[in-house]
Amino acid sequence: MSEETGLTSREVRTALDKLSETGEIETSATNKFTLIKVVNFSKFQAVELGSDKQTTNERQTKDNEKAKESQTNDKQTTTTKEIKEREEIKENKEREETKNNSVYQLIVDMYNDTCVSFPKCTKLSEARKKGLRARLRKYTVEDFKLMFEKAEKSDFLKGANSRNWVANFDWFISDRNFVKVIDGNYDNxxxxxxxxxxxxxxxxxxxxxxxxxxxxxxxxxx
Incomplete structure (x- = not known):
């Protein structure tokens, strides 16, 4: 027992005497050795098992908390990434819209400067932006310039017709009318x-x- 506990023989005997006095162990001597019985051994085993179970539960709880924390962090990372992507898409869309608006305004200014005989275009509405966007898929800004120049030279479009009708910006940016003016259908x-x-x-x-x-x-x- 001294070897197992690391205590001296005297210390072992002292410890056994104290445990015997407190009723925690019972000893009985034989011709060859002394038997030591631990009182309420099963009770101590239950406490030990309960302690092990508690330790296991605590470990599982900590593991679950770590797993939840990891999931939360992953979710936050994903959410942050999605927000960043949405912001980038929004910024790109705004930049593209700003660029397009600049081109639209350039065309409106070109019309007002060139087609001085026609009603002025004073507002760049969404409907007009839509029309310009559609025309720019097929035509260039130079095509608009040519069309406006031909329109300004056309007496018919300026009112020299049986109805005294005069064309305007919205009429010009219609696909059907745009190509007719370009083709010279309204030349003098x-x-x-x-x-x-x-x-x-x-x-x-x-x-x-x-x-x-x-x-x-x-x-x-x-």
Whole structure:
């Protein structure tokens, strides 16, 4: 026992005497050795098992807390990443919108400076932005410039027609009208009959005028 406990023989005997006095052990001597019985041994075992169980539960609780904390950190990291991505998308969209608005305003200014015979465009509405955005998928800013220049030279678009009708910015940025102006359908060497255009020639008498009316009817313009 001295070897197992690291105590001297005297210290072992003293400890056993005290445990015997307190009733924690019982001793009985034989011819060869002394038997030592631990009183309420099973009780001490239960306490030890309970302690082990408590330690295990505490360890599991700590492990669960660590797992939850790790999950929370992962969730926070993911949320932060998503927020950052959304902010980047928003910033890119705002930059793109600012860039587009600059181009839209450039076209509006070009119209106001070039088409001085037409009503001014004073407001860049969402509907107009939408129309400009659609046209810019097919045409360049230079195409807009050419169209505005041709429009300003067109007497018909400026009101020299049977209805005294005058075109405006919204009419020009319509896809159908845009291409017609670009193609020269409203140039001054074109005569428009019933809102459609046919080639104009010098008219010296009423018979030549009737010829054009006949052509217009044949083309289904009336």
């Amino acid at each position: 060497n074109i005569s428009c009959v019933s809102n459609s255009c046919i080639s104009n020639v010098s008219q010296k008498n009423s018979s030549s005028s009737n010829v054009f009316l006949d052509i217009a009817k044949e083309e289904g313009l009336f």
